[in-house]
Amino acid sequence: MAQQDRAIRTRRSILEAAAKVFGERGYASATVEEILGRAGVTRGALYFHFSSKEEVALGVLAAQMPLDRLPEGSSKLQKLVDHGMVMAYRLQHDPLVQAGVSLALDQGAGELDRNAAFRAWADQLEQILAEARAQGELLPHIDVSDTAEVLTGAFAGVQAMSQARCNRADLGRRVSVLLRHVLPGISTPAMLAALDLSPERGERVFLECEALPETASSAPRSREGTSP
Amino acid sequence: MAQQDRAIRTRRSILEAAAKVFGERGYASATVEEILGRAGVTRGALYFHFSSKEEVALGVLAAQMPLDRLPEGSSKLQKLVDHGMVMAYRLQHDPLVQAGVSLALDQGAGELDRNAAFRAWADQLEQILAEARAQGELLPHIDVSDTAEVLTGAFAGVQAMSQARCNRADLGRRVSVLLRHVLPGISTPAMLAALDLSPERGERVFLECEALPETASSAPRSREGTSP
Numbered sequence: 001m002a003q004q005d006r007a008i009r010t011r012r013s014i015l016e017a018a019a020k021v022f023g024e025r026g027y028a029s030a031t032v033e034e035i036l037g038r039a040g041v042t043r044g045a046l047y048f049h050f051s052s053k054e055e056v057a058l059g060v061l062a063a064q065m066p067l068d069r070l071p072e073g074s075s076k077l078q079k080l081v082d083h084g085m086v087m088a089y090r091l092q093h094d095p096l097v098q099a100g101v102s103l104a105l106d107q108g109a110g111e112l113d114r115n116a117a118f119r120a121w122a123d124q125l126e127q128i129l130a131e132a133r134a135q136g137e138l139l140p141h142i143d144v145s146d147t148a149e150v151l152t153g154a155f156a157g158v159q160a161m162s163q164a165r166c167n168r169a170d171l172g173r174r175v176s177v178l179l180r181h182v183l184p185g186i187s188t189p190a191m192l193a194a195l196d197l198s199p200e201r202g203e204r205v206f207l208e209c210e211a212l213p214e215t216a217s218s219a220p221r222s223r224e225g226t227s228p
Numbered sequence: 229m230a231q232q233d234r235a236i237r238t239r240r241s242i243l244e245a246a247a248k249v250f251g252e253r254g255y256a257s258a259t260v261e262e263i264l265g266r267a268g269v270t271r272g273a274l275y276f277h278f279s280s281k282e283e284v285a286l287g288v289l290a291a292q293m294p295l296d297r298l299p300e301g302s303s304k305l306q307k308l309v310d311h312g313m314v315m316a317y318r319l320q321h322d323p324l325v326q327a328g329v330s331l332a333l334d335q336g337a338g339e340l341d342r343n344a345a346f347r348a349w350a351d352q353l354e355q356i357l358a359e360a361r362a363q364g365e366l367l368p369h370i371d372v373s374d375t376a377e378v379l380t381g382a383f384a385g386v387q388a389m390s391q392a393r394c395n396r397a398d399l400g401r402r403v404s405v406l407l408r409h410v411l412p413g414i415s416t417p418a419m420l421a422a423l424d425l426s427p428e429r430g431e432r433v434f435l436e437c438e439a440l441p442e443t444a445s446s447a448p449r450s451r452e453g454t455s456p
Binding site: 023024025026027028029102104105106107114115118146147149150152153154155156157158159160161162163164165174177178180181182183184185186 | 251252253254255256257330332333334335342343346374375377378380381382383384385386387388389390391392393402405406408409410411412413414
């Protein structure tokens, strides 16, 4: 068990070192040697966890995946909002999440399958939007696939702009503004009026997730979710 | 005059070479030497036009600025749409525009003022939105600064996703989808019904711009614009 803990810590420190190196030089120019030096691990340890620089990068990309354990409420559009708000909060506070998003936007990372990162996000949003449709929360003309893709792309760009402007200090507000611009075009008016789009919501919901019991949070939750 | 033409061509070939080098390695790892080699120009020629790598990059960023000569119609929201649609078309066809947008999103380009590129775009959109407000085309609650910023960021992300997915082959459609998601939240219903949001509009308007008489197109047009 202690050995397993150590392996998890080693893997995490490799990913954190790689996040810094990718962030500073971009994917194309980063080397495994630099990542080793920064992480303070042996080559053998790195290759125990990852077979190549590309695989390390895929590990970093995976770290910015959506949380599987947002609290389930009655409104699915609120769940959609919470995904974005919690991601904004994580982007402000977790270097690994920051590096994952940077990699997804790094157009110099030719060999890397950056599309998979966008795809995973869009799939998750599409699933939530389908649940919202089933509950009658969406306007009838909405194509959930189009909406999921546009939200994913728009979020990626808004966070990049916030990063360039002020190192993401205003990201909560910017994501709130994005949602206030898009939701009127997809939500029924009654549902829209009930949504909490405040910029501080991300932190609140994130802390709520962290406080969920370990047993519920360590295992991936089923897509349908079960209320606590 | 011939000498001036040559200088313009040299400047352009430096920018195009730099666009490729930045695109392949990211800003941080690109060197002036590589740009010289790719452009086939002397160091003296480069330093005649640009004082540093950073200045070359600012030149590339400037190349993706909005066209100053969109045809003026009666609807300012249509002009807003046309800005996005023409940019989508230019991004599909002009390597220099592609490189400018990549640089603006390159989080490894620490020393570079990427914010200026976002700012210039948002300022231009805010100006058009203010004109739209003056003509009564906007819903009353709209904050034109917020809307300009969210559109700029969202566009940047949507194009990045399209680039990762299919090298921007579907960008016209994606920008059309973005606009169809945002405009219902900002436009009056009557104006919304009159807008042309078709994915092919970018190409049409771009070719129209190219066909404008040289005298009108070579000088920057005033912000107010004068109908031909």
